[in-house]
Amino acid sequence: MSHAVGRGLPALFHRLRYRRMPGISPWALMLFAIALLVALPVIVVFSHILFPAGDVWQHLASTVLPGYLINTFWMVLGVGTGTLIIGTGTAWLVVMCRFPGKRIFEWALLLPLAVPTYVIAYAYTDFLQVAGPLQSLLRELTGWEYGDYYFPNVRSLGGAATLITLVLYPYVYLLARASFLEQSVCVLDVGRTLGRGPWHLFASVAVPLSRPALVGGVSLVLMETLNEFGAVQFFGVDTFTTGIYRTWFGLGEQVAAAQLAACLLAFVIVLVLLERWSRGKRRYFHTTNRYQQLPEYRLGGWRAGAALLACLLPVLVGFVLPAGILLSLAVDHGDALFGARFIGLTANSLGLSASAAVIAVGMALLLSYGVRIHNTPFARISSRVASMGYAIPGSVVAVGILIPFAWLDNTLNVWLNEHYGRVVGLIFSGSAFILIYAYVARFLAVSFNAVEASLGKVTPSMDAAARTLGQTAGGTLRRIHTPMMRSSLLAAGILVFVDAMKELPATIILRPFNFDTLAVRAHSLASDERLAEASTSSLAIVVAGIIPVILLSLAMRRSRPGSRVGKDEDLG
């Protein structure tokens, strides 16, 4: 049995868990240390708030700020709703229903995750613009001239929101699917015996029970939308983030730009707090780990067709079509430097992303477990602050990292020079270290949300039992929680990995000499308006991202507690 509203039993465990140790717990210290380390760039950026920004605010408020706010609002609303509907709907279909192609869609629905927003923007722009192949064909077939017909402009707020939705819904899908897979059959059976049909079961049992996962997914999407730069800049849609760049580099007002970033962050914090507050005292444990194979609804006739279409469309528009456009561009007018150089670029991208993924998942695990066993307001705030980096535009984070580490390097070199007469160069700020640090600072939220949602489902009675049997806190984490959460940890790692593969602004600013990644190569060609040549690198990012995405999906399917792989295969 599992229950959404738990007041009686957990209260008992509450006393067990919160027995305070004398002195400061090492977990609390660690929690604080990680939070501080990861939040460092955010804090640095925020210290700018203390400086006066002059009359630039007046200028912004009377000219462009209202536009930034309105555009950002619609963007967040559109992308948030879109990803929630697509992600939750398709996840429910592939977990609970049986229809042709289901096994393929399980992993295929993740594919758009491998496409960076700026890449899908390049692809569709080339395809849909007035001078592009589709409209040219239309004019050729009909004999119309430009202006004789209506064609939606992809370079618009609506176009940007649509494309961003198409590549970000997998975040919601991924977490929703993991959550649906982890749900207990018993609850669904209770619903069924009470006479609930499939729609009702979905709306009143499964979705509310999966709330932490859905919220986690959507909040990742929203943060990513808020700091999205590549696509909106390319489309000329002015959002808060493009406004920050313009204020910083165009107006030369660094302080005002940092203050704008602070506003953006405050907005995110309010959203997160609102959601927490609306949850109230509800908790979302599963109280048993006895699982059975989930019963599937067999769909036939038009229902099967509709389910198929609902799953096919996002994959088609979010992945197959853009990848096809890129492929045809790459074949016809691809990057002339394709070859040995690409192996280096790919190795750089993969190495960096893998390192960042492992570190980010490790930290997320420690953080969320730290909060679990040491649940003080201070611990909760520390963990929240640590995952704020995701909501801040990449290049602002990058500068926030560069400032303290460049200072550290300088101090170190000056000191070494004085005492030993030698300099060692920029050990921190001039090496891959700072890049991995930046990725972790930015993407900790991704792993933290996934890990936290999963850990929240492990009932505290597990902890209590383990501790009663003599396990330490660390031992419990290692022997009990980590194995139980294996699929979620893997999911968290892959999400960070794919995010790091796609990361652009921080990579451009912080990377060492002669060190390019696929994303950097794609960007430098695209920013020089050589979209066709950029297609080769863009395609390589997508391809390099697909493999882990498929691995992830396989691992997730095997990991459903109680499921046997053999049985799974039979069902295929």
Added chain:
Amino acid sequence: MMQSARLAASIAAVVAGSAFATSAAADDINVYSARHYDSDDRLYEAFTDETGIDVNVLEGGSDQLIERIQREGVASPADVMITVDAGRLWRAEDEGIFQSVESDKLNERVPDSMRHPDGLWFGFSQRARAIFYNREEVDPGEINRYEDLADDRFEGDICIRSSNNIYNQSLLASMIAEHGEDDAEQWAQGIVDNMARDPEGGDTDQLLGVASGECNLAVANHYYYVRLLKSDDDADREAARKVGIIFPNQDDRGTHVNVGGAGVVENAPNRDNAVRFLEFLASDTAQHIFASGNNEFPVVDGIHKDPVLESWGNFKKDDVNVSVLGENNPEAVRIFDRVGWR
């Protein structure tokens, strides 16, 4: 889990190690470059062939590179910084990133107007911001000056990119220098009123807009046009043939040109190599690569230009001081904000 952690740790170590290894050796030169053309690689190779000095490159946006050099301070490995725009050269100069260089070779080859009086930076290539027109719809005689673009008769005719772009910021900065802030704002307002569509895309997109009939006039840098003319894509060449180029303001101050240049960084660890590198950039070899690689105008006279560029002949260039463009840049952005040029 543990195994994958160990694997990742070793990956991280390798990545970090290789990064350290490539940072800086004694007989190297470290270039921070805002240019990212493939022809640049040939430039660096040619320098290494000639001098035996290896070139390490870090490409990025000008603003980010300036920010990074500032933060790295005395420990910065940067020897040379290359930017592609006057506004950025001025900003780098203003932030104190460059040191002054005294080189007879450079002074002799680079014209006065193309370099800083104290040798803080030197221009090595020029790009013209020209007006383009649809050959079927527009009589090129109708339009001679940037000022004409704001005229009522071109209502709904103009394609131009977003004001986030530094090329437009520098163009407006030159208008401020010529006419003062108020008149420049009026001009910008006139352009906004005449726009065929909201600004979108890059310079190439404006040219394609003219070709497809979305607009009759566009403003873009000249080399994007040359690139379309020479494209290996038939559709691009077809589009370019429908478009003509106008070099405006030939009877007064001249066409607005922007300069791509470089300077030696204040704390350059390899100063001598850096100066040699700048001197190399002014050499015939390098100037030729500059001119042919991205179809830009070389700054040194007598370099064999690309046939297309040659066919345009000599045109008068606005020789407004680069620092003026830089100083006017923030005001230009404010004007764009006020007139709603997004």
